[in-house]
Amino acid sequence: xxxxxxxxxAGEETxxxxxxxxxxxxxxxxxxxxxQFAMVYAFGxxxxxxxxxxxxxxxxxxTVRSAGAVSAALARARAGGTLGVRGPFGTGxxxxxxxxxxxxxxxxxxxxxxxxxxRTVAARERYGEVSVLIGARRPGELLYNGEILGWxxxxxxxxxxxxxxxxxxxxxxxxxxxxxxxAVFDPAVTDAFVCGPExxxxxVARELAGxxxxxxxxxxxxxxxxxxGTGHCGHCQLGPLLLCQxxxxxxxxxxxxxxxxxxx
Amino acid sequence: xxxxxxxxxxxxxxxxxxxxALSARGRxxxxxxxxxxxxxxxxxSGGDDLPYGWGVELEAGRxxxxxxxxxxxxxxxxxxxxxxxxxxPQRERQWTADRDSDGAMxxxxxxxxxxxxxxxxxxxxxxxxxxxxxxxxxxxPHEDSNYRSRRERxxxxxxxxxxxxxTCFCVSMGTGPAAGPGYDLALTEVxxxxxxxxxxxxxxxxxxxxxxxxxxxxxxxxTRAAAESAVTAAADHMGRTMPPVDLQALMRGTLSAERWxxxxxxxxxxxxxxxxxxxxxxxxxxxxxxLTGDHSERWRRWESCFDLEFTHLPGGPVRATPHSRYRQxxxxxxGTWYDQFGSSGCVGCGRCIVWCPVGIDITEEAHALxxxxxxxxxxxxx
Numbered sequence: 001x002x003x004x005x006x007x008x009x010a011g012e013e014t015x016x017x018x019x020x021x022x023x024x025x026x027x028x029x030x031x032x033x034x035x036q037f038a039m040v041y042a043f044g045x046x047x048x049x050x051x052x053x054x055x056x057x058x059x060x061x062x063t064v065r066s067a068g069a070v071s072a073a074l075a076r077a078r079a080g081g082t083l084g085v086r087g088p089f090g091t092g093x094x095x096x097x098x099x100x101x102x103x104x105x106x107x108x109x110x111x112x113x114x115x116x117x118x119r120t121v122a123a124r125e126r127y128g129e130v131s132v133l134i135g136a137r138r139p140g141e142l143l144y145n146g147e148i149l150g151w152x153x154x155x156x157x158x159x160x161x162x163x164x165x166x167x168x169x170x171x172x173x174x175x176x177x178x179x180x181x182x183a184v185f186d187p188a189v190t191d192a193f194v195c196g197p198e199x200x201x202x203x204v205a206r207e208l209a210g211x212x213x214x215x216x217x218x219x220x221x222x223x224x225x226x227x228x229g230t231g232h233c234g235h236c237q238l239g240p241l242l243l244c245q246x247x248x249x250x251x252x253x254x255x256x257x258x259x260x261x262x263x264x
Numbered sequence: 265x266x267x268x269x270x271x272x273x274x275x276x277x278x279x280x281x282x283x284x285a286l287s288a289r290g291r292x293x294x295x296x297x298x299x300x301x302x303x304x305x306x307x308x309s310g311g312d313d314l315p316y317g318w319g320v321e322l323e324a325g326r327x328x329x330x331x332x333x334x335x336x337x338x339x340x341x342x343x344x345x346x347x348x349x350x351x352x353p354q355r356e357r358q359w360t361a362d363r364d365s366d367g368a369m370x371x372x373x374x375x376x377x378x379x380x381x382x383x384x385x386x387x388x389x390x391x392x393x394x395x396x397x398x399x400x401x402x403x404x405p406h407e408d409s410n411y412r413s414r415r416e417r418x419x420x421x422x423x424x425x426x427x428x429x430x431t432c433f434c435v436s437m438g439t440g441p442a443a444g445p446g447y448d449l450a451l452t453e454v455x456x457x458x459x460x461x462x463x464x465x466x467x468x469x470x471x472x473x474x475x476x477x478x479x480x481x482x483x484x485x486x487t488r489a490a491a492e493s494a495v496t497a498a499a500d501h502m503g504r505t506m507p508p509v510d511l512q513a514l515m516r517g518t519l520s521a522e523r524w525x526x527x528x529x530x531x532x533x534x535x536x537x538x539x540x541x542x543x544x545x546x547x548x549x550x551x552x553x554x555l556t557g558d559h560s561e562r563w564r565r566w567e568s569c570f571d572l573e574f575t576h577l578p579g580g581p582v583r584a585t586p587h588s589r590y591r592q593x594x595x596x597x598x599g600t601w602y603d604q605f606g607s608s609g610c611v612g613c614g615r616c617i618v619w620c621p622v623g624i625d626i627t628e629e630a631h632a633l634x635x636x637x638x639x640x641x642x643x644x645x646x
Contacts (some may be wrong), residue, residue, distance in 0.1 A: 001358070001359040001370050001371045001373050002359075002361075003371070004368070004369045004370065004371065006297035014354055025368070041361070043363055043369060043553075043560060044361075044551055044553040044557070044560040047549070048553040067578035068576075080367070081367055082359065082363075082367060082369040083369075084369060084370050084371060168569060211309075223577060224575070224577070224582065225574065225575055225576055225577060225582075226548065227548050227564075228547070228549070228564075229406075230404075230405075230406035230408075231405070231406060232401055232406070232408055232547065233546060233547050233548065233564075233567070234401065234545060234547070234567075234569065235546065235548075235567075235574060235575065237592070237596065237600070237604075239595075239603075240603030240604065241603075242597075242604050245404065245405065261519050261520070262588075263582060263583050263584065263585060263587070264519065264582075264583075264588070264593075
């Protein structure tokens with residue numbers, strides 16, 4: 001059963017994508033770890049899985065792109081409204097254990113990675129190189145514009161690319177894999193974290209594995225239909241993986257084979 | 265416990281007494297009965313409701329009742345339903361949401377007590393199926409508490425198989441025809457020159473106390489021997505077999521097999537196999553709002569992996585083709601179920617074969633996959 005959360009703030013990130021800051025009406029859910037997801041309910045419309053894009057004490061941040069009935073209803077939420085939240089569910093991003101950290105995000109895939117990036121730059125001194133590679137379709141679709149400068153100032157190498165540039169765009173153009181050459185990391189001691197469209201995840205993970213990052217240390221966050229979050233509805237299967245339990249964050253060592261089979 | 269019998273013999277009237285004893289204990293007794301040309305599972309009010317003298321004739325895509333001269337009550341194999349109809353019902357309200365004039369939401373869950381079922385006539389394959397659904401719905405980090413309360417309050421009277429159907433393959437799946445663990449009482453039906461009777465064994469204290477309560481006599485060596493040989497003989501009369509290979513490895517290794525195209529050309533993706541399967545557990549969530557617009561209910565209902573909507577994502581369905589949907593069902597049932605839940609998801613009951621409108625046979629598909637794999641494997645690996 002969901003727990004009511006009040007919307008403290010609803011801010012438009014990009015057209016059709018909003019970031020919601022939520023605070024529990026009464027009792028908070030257990031703390032979420034970066035990478036874990038919540039089932040978020042809009043009254044009467046239903047619920048859908050969203051990896052949290054931020055957590056601060058009892059507060060939760062969600063970044064929602066309007067795509068289906070539930071996400072459209074959530075994207076219409078305004079400050080003062082109430083939503084229902086269940087969770088935390090699934091696996092999170094492991095704390096990086098190696099020297100270098102490489103984060104690769106495509107589109108809305110930056111949302112689940114945001115808490116990991118924030119945690120990593122907050123403990124910047126623990127790591128060698130920290131690179132954050134971000135791809136988006138258009139400059140206007142880049143998430144968290146206001147924060148990226150802060151990540152750079154904290155010592156992360158943040159590279160941004162878009163598919164379709166607009167006048168005045170000074171950064172890269174093209175797919176996010178193009179940025180890998182300019183990221184600085186020693187594959188043998190790198191923890192990589194990848195989220196975005198499935199085709200992008202596949203290309204990036206294969207490329208990283210090809211460059212020598214161990215498959216166990218490449219983590220990807222995957223998306224499937226989910227109705228329960230608790231391992232009972234059966235929708236989120238990807239071959240042997242029940243993604244609401246074994247995922248959404250999975251190592252490339254486990255995801256590589258099922259992701260290589262069409263329509264699995 | 266010393267005075268309570270662990271095994272005994274009861275007559276046909278003993279079954280009636282058993283049903284009445286279970287009812288007297290406040291249990292809803294559910295078991296096989298003939299209705300609409302099939303042996304269905306329904307509430308029983310007495311022994312006369314049992315399908316005495318009815319057998320079934322099964323084939324791929326075919327189910328017919330046939331009369332039997334011996335008057336046996338349990339000489340039929342799996343019917344269209346399974347016990348999940350009661351333990352994991354087709355539709356269930358999960359919670360309700362109410363919105364007040366300020367837009368604040370409250371959620372509530374009604375605490376209706378679970379019915380106290382007694383299932384009479386649980387086949388060994390279905391006994392295993394119940395254990396498999398237990399693992400899925402209550403064995404993980406999150407449990408389905410409604411399922412658990414129904415399950416914990418259910419009493420299971422197993423009946424061993426002495427008349428397997430032409431679509432049965434429990435021997436291949438290691439689930440029958442003898443009853444495995446999990447029953448409160450296990451019955452074996454014997455009809456011979458010495459009469460119509462049932463060898464009864466108690467698996468739990470409650471089973472033993474029930475047995476003590478109904479008319480019974482000491483289990484005689486003749487009945488014991490007849491029961492044992494009937495079950496042993498049943499094992500030799502399976503209508504179907506699975507290929508004698510590691511099915512999990514077979515499924516993992518044949519994801520790109522051509523056979524999936526072949527079966528996809530026959531499969532109607534109707535989902536009948538998933539509805540009749542005693543272990544298929546998938547569900548979908550439905551939200552229903554009343555006319556006030558301020559009261560909404562979350563319902564959970566059975567869903568099939570054959571539905572196109574099942575894998576709906578913003579970019580479209582993941583499994584868009586019948587090929588991928590049949591493959592998902594079969595490889596989950598026989599292969600990835602091990603990865604997810606530690607066992608096979610198939611118990612060899614044969615329902616999916618019988619109730620497939622085009623007669624697709626999962627054992628035939630597994631044999632074909634094994635042949636295709638072997639044909640492509642180098643000789644030394646065979």
